[in-house]
Amino acid sequence: MLCELRVENLLLIERAELRLAPGLNVLTGETGAGKTVLAHALDLLLGGKARQGIVRPGAAEAYVEGVFDVGGEDVVLARRVTAEGRTRAYVDHRSATVAELRDRAESLIAFYGQHEHRRLTLASAQLEALDAFCGDAHRARLAAAAAAHTATREAEAALAALRDRAGSRDRELDLLVFELSEIEAAEPGEAEEVELAARRDRLRHADALRTAALSAAEALTPEEGGPSEAVGLLAPVDGLDGEIDGLAVRLRAALEELGDVAHDLRGLGESVEADPGALDAIEERLVVLDRLKRKHGGTIAAVLEHAETCRARRFELEGAEEAFEEATAALERATAERAKLAASLRKARTVAAPKLASAVRERLAGLAMEGATFDVVLSDREPGPAGADAVEFRIAPNPGVPEGALRDIASGGELSRVMLALMGVANASRGATLVFDEVDAGIGGHTARAVGERLRELAEGRQVVCITHLPQVASLAARHFSIAKDTSADTARTTVEQLGEGAVVGELVRMLGADGTDAAARKHAEELLRAA
Secondary structure, eight states, X not given: OEEEEEEEEETTEEEEEEEOOSEEEEEEEOTTSSHHHHHHHHHHHTTOOOOTTXXXXXXXXXXXXXXXXXXXXXXXXXXXXXXXXXXXXXXXXXXXXXXXXXXXXHTTEEEEOTTHHHHTTSHHHHHHHHHHHXXXXXXXXXXXXXXXXXXXXXXXXXXXXXXXXXXXXXXXXXXXXXXXXXXXXXXXXXXXHHHHHHHHHHHHTHHHHHXXXXXXXXXXSOOTXXXXXXXXXXXXXXXXXXXXXXXXXXXXXXXXXHHHHHXXXXXXXXXXXOOHHHHHHHHHHHHHHHHHHHHTTSSHHHHHHHHHHHHHHHHHHHTHHHHHHHHHHHHHHHHHHHHHHHHHHHHHHHHHHHHHHHHHHHHHXXXXXXXXXXXXXXXXXXXXXXXXXXXXXXEXXXXXXXXXXXXXXXXXXXXXXXXXXXXXXXXXXXTSEEEEESTTTTOOHHHHHHHHHHHHHHTTTSEEEEEOOOHHHHTTOSEEEEEXXXXXXXXXXXXXXXXXXXXXXXXXXXXXXXXXXXXHHHHHHHHHHHHO
């Protein structure tokens, strides 16, 4: 229940504090006095967008606060709006996001604006009304159906993505197979490349290498007067001087090493032969390796790494067909589950529809629409989050008039009464404070009294706040607030006052279109209160 509503510097209201009662609370006032300012205040508490110019001229900010009694504990929701349009939200005196404020408020307030009854002409609103009538267990079915619809859409998107990629997948797979077969056919190796380069250089310079090696070997062959003669000249003094003996040893070792080098050079020179065929083969092989390096990273190591990447990607793409089959099966399962849950919703709605229609007809009779027909018609539509049903309310407001769609037949006043009838039977927004902003527009006379009775009936066991211009409705209130506008100052100012019993009579007289001296109007007002 909304216990207190505080408003500061909001449009024409400088400061107002309303202490509301259980049951039916009404707010009345002259047209243009600012009754809808309070509707704006409640909309802010519900997380609504702060429209431009909502802050009272000359004020730095507007402030709205609602204190709710929830199970014996206070819940405080608040909203600040600066003149520049910035807003801050609060839940229990702590900063909160607007989304957090909205989530908390939605369970506490159900707001029905001046044109809310017009929403009843929408197929979606009619479906919501029928679902509300289906009861608490139906909410679980709706949640499951919404989840199944989401799963089906996700499965459809996954399958569509696989289909979209099918063409590019085939092209990519062809390229991978080609590049991989080219690399695997070449069988490149890092060691091979080094060896081939060395062999190529030897074959390119075979003649020069042979001549140089043989000539060098010949030049190193020992001759008289060379190193061999020096060894012989030192032999007679062997053992006489340690230093000379050491040099002799070194000389003999050098002579032996020169012999080995000469032998190897001679062998190398004799082994080197020009082989144009072998050189061409090596050049061709190196061209193959160079081409692969240019295409795949610049080194044989990069080529080999690219081959591994191709193998992994090929495996992935070749598995795409299996993924496509799995995605198709997943979509079939999701679609079947959605259809099953939609059938469950249809069954519940089919049972509830005639009961809802009968209950609404009964309530319409009490709202000065005796003899009106009202039916709830179900039809098929494309599956969605709420199943595969379309709902149409059909009405004939007067006997003998052909029945038609509610959106085509009913007047504004009739729509208001249908909405009140639906709310009474569907027990919409159970537990929340219901706020009506001139939902009784377009109604008068005995019908107004009937509408007021329904509003008071809705207020049994809960709180209802109604902004109204009808004295018949206002007379039924448990608590009455009057809103007045003072234009004597430079800036107009709206005040809100809770009316005592005597002041209520005066306000009803005003609402009846009379002044305070009109005895007949006063008597009528007193009769309205006695009847209430």
